[in-house]
Amino acid sequence: MQNLIMGLVLFVFTLSLYLFYFRKDKSKLSKTFKKSIKMFIQNSIRIFAIFVIIGLLEKFLSKEAVGNFLLKFSGLKGIILGDLVGAIMMGPIASGYPIAKYLFEHGAEVCVVSAFLLSWVMIGTISIPLEYKDLGKRFTITRNLLAFFSIIVLALIMEVLL
Amino acid sequence: MKDKILSFLKEYTLEIIISLIAVTLLILNPQKAYLGIKNAFFTYLNLLLVMVSVAFLAGFISEVIPKEMIKKILGKESGIKGILIGAILGTLMVGPAYVFYPFFKEMISKGARVSVIATTIGAWAIKVPWIPFAIALLGLKYVLLLNFLVFIYAIISGLIVEYFVNLK
Structure with missing residues (x-):
């Protein structure tokens, strides 16, 4: 639902931008259109493939399976595994919160759950190739490595503060 | 062929x-x-x-869009203002960040600062529309603290990523 609203807002914004600009100056219209359509097709293929992986992960890894795996660990080992599992898990974070709740209910430490949730929203292993193609090697490597190690620190901060 | x-x-x-x-x-x-x-x-x-x-x-x-315009709003000269724009934009946006990567690529090639884009992606981890749901499941204190840390991290990480990207 939120995505639909977001889409609608963005679409109206883009449309008004086009209407406003190209009413005065049509010279660049066809070039811009061609480029945009090409980009849309390319993005569609790439992003649909990611959705397929997310859909399959969701069906093949149940909430309990992920939760029970993480419940076996605690301390620094738990943080690192939460970090790794969160990096593999993707898709809307709405499916991550119930796993976090499940973990808390079964006595998991704050730091393990936090590492898992943070990594879920900050690192997407499956979208790394896409990031690499669009934003470059250095950007991708630095951003993801930095996130991975910072999550460990952030998880410890959460543990200390709560 | x-x-x-x-x-x-x-x-x-x-x-x-x-x-x-x-x-x-x-x-x-x-x-x-x-x-x-x-x-x-x-x-x-x-x-x-x-x-x-x-x-x-x-x-x-x-x-x-002329390069100067992007440079002025989100480029080097935009300073802390550009970074804050990125952080707030990233916080408010919904949907997966990777859908927007082609857009970010265009922004950088048009003169947007790397740190602004990295901060935007960092702050994307905050999912405002889901916060009430998260609070219902995990508690107010936990959720607010987690998202506050992500916001601060987004700004710092943007600067670090930029430093390494521009490193010769």
């Missing part, structure tokens, strides 16, 4: 591997795999308008 096929294979290697995985799973466990792929279609339809808009926005920026 042969060159075209080869370049297609090279361009979409990952997507081809994913299709093969999907087909294998469809054979091994048709029921679950079918549901997963069906979900993918629904997600795609859900985000179709976002993706159309992102492509047309990126095209518009690349062909029409």
Whole structure:
């Protein structure tokens, strides 16, 4: 639902931008259109493939399976595994919160759950190739490595503060 | 023709591997795999308008918007203001960040600061519309603290990523 609203807002914004600009100056219209359509097709293929992986992960890894795996660990080992599992898990974070709740209910430490949730929203292993193609090697490597190690620190901060 | 096929294979290697995985799973466990792929279609339809808009926005920026304009708002000279714009924009946006990567690419090539884009992606980890749901499940204090840390981290990480990207 939120995505639909977001889409609608963005679409109206883009449309008004086009209407406003190209009413005065049509010279660049066809070039811009061609480029945009090409980009849309390319993005569609790439992003649909990611959705397929997310859909399959969701069906093949149940909430309990992920939760029970993480419940076996605690301390620094738990943080690192939460970090790794969160990096593999993707898709809307709405499916991550119930796993976090499940973990808390079964006595998991704050730091393990936090590492898992943070990594879920900050690192997407499956979208790394896409990031690499669009934003470059250095950007991708630095951003993801930095996130991975910072999550460990952030998880410890959460543990200390709560 | 042969060159075209080869370049297609090279361009979409990952997507081809994913299709093969999907087909294998469809054979091994048709029921679950079918549901997963069906979900993918629904997600795609859900985000179709976002993706159309992102492509047309990126095209518009690349062909029409003058470089000076982006530079002024989100470039080096924008300073802390540019970074804050990125952080707030990232916080408010919904949907997966990677859908917007082509747009970010255009912004950087048009003069947006790397740190602004990295901060935007960092702050994307805050999902404002889901916060009430998260609070209901995990508690107010936990959720607010977690998101506050992410916001601060987004700003710091943007500067660090920029430092390494620009390193000679």
